[in-house]
Every structure is written in structure tokens, then in C-alpha cells.
Amino acid sequence: MSKDYGEHLKRRARAFLRNAEYNFENGEYDLVLFHIEQFIQLYLKYLLYRKIGDYPKTHSLTRLFHNIMRIYNDRLRKLYEDNMVILYLLEESYITSRYIPREYDRDIAERVLKFSRKVLEVFECLERE
Numbered sequence: 001m002s003k004d005y006g007e008h009l010k011r012r013a014r015a016f017l018r019n020a021e022y023n024f025e026n027g028e029y030d031l032v033l034f035h036i037e038q039f040i041q042l043y044l045k046y047l048l049y050r051k052i053g054d055y056p057k058t059h060s061l062t063r064l065f066h067n068i069m070r071i072y073n074d075r076l077r078k079l080y081e082d083n084m085v086i087l088y089l090l091e092e093s094y095i096t097s098r099y100i101p102r103e104y105d106r107d108i109a110e111r112v113l114k115f116s117r118k119v120l121e122v123f124e125c126l127e128r129e
Helices: 003-025 029-052 061-071 077-082 084-099 106-127
Strands: none
Touching: 003 029, 003 106, 029 061, 029 084, 029 106, 061 077, 061 084, 077 084, 077 106, 084 106
């Protein structure tokens, strides 16, 4: 894989975040959660790929967070621990989007979208290192 592959992951991650914002404006709240999960998953993979040239072949945000916390000397630990419930909810939304019909309301989608903006800020700081 090449540097272009890493940039592809980042580009796709940001596209999923834009999709989530679009979905929110259009009242598609279940898709907001799914697209935010994809945004975080791909951005974590991008950051891992950037640092070590690979990433675990998993869809688990919690597993990806545990991997990246080791690489970035636990600087993400507070973000992870303070938002563990949201991360588990996002993992659930990924699974249910594929196998079980599940709907989320505007309030949940709005909170998760706000969380995604905080995540983006943290990820961009790590990227500058």
C-alpha cells in the first residue's frame, strides 16, 4: 500500500462526515450514526496507517481506539473514556444498519454529530504531529 492509500482513507472518512451532516439536515438520523461510525473508523485506520503502515482489519471502534492509544501514548484515552457510551452506540449502529432495522431520534443524532466534530479536532491535532 502507498501514501495514496492513506490519503484515500482520510478522504473517504471526511466524505462520511459530510454525509452524516447531510443526513442530519434531511432527518435521516439512523444514517447519521452509521456515517459517523464510518468516519471515525476510517480516520482511525488512516492515523494508524500513517504511523505504522497498516491497521487492524476490524470494524470495531473500541479495538481501533485501543490500538491507536498505544501508538499515541494514551493521548486519546480521555476522549475514549469520556465517550465510551457513544462509541459503543456507534458500533451498535454499524451492526444494526446491516442486520436489524433500528431507528434513532434527532436528539441522539445531534449529540453524536457534535461528538464527531470534537473527534475531528482531536484527530487533526494528531495528524499534525
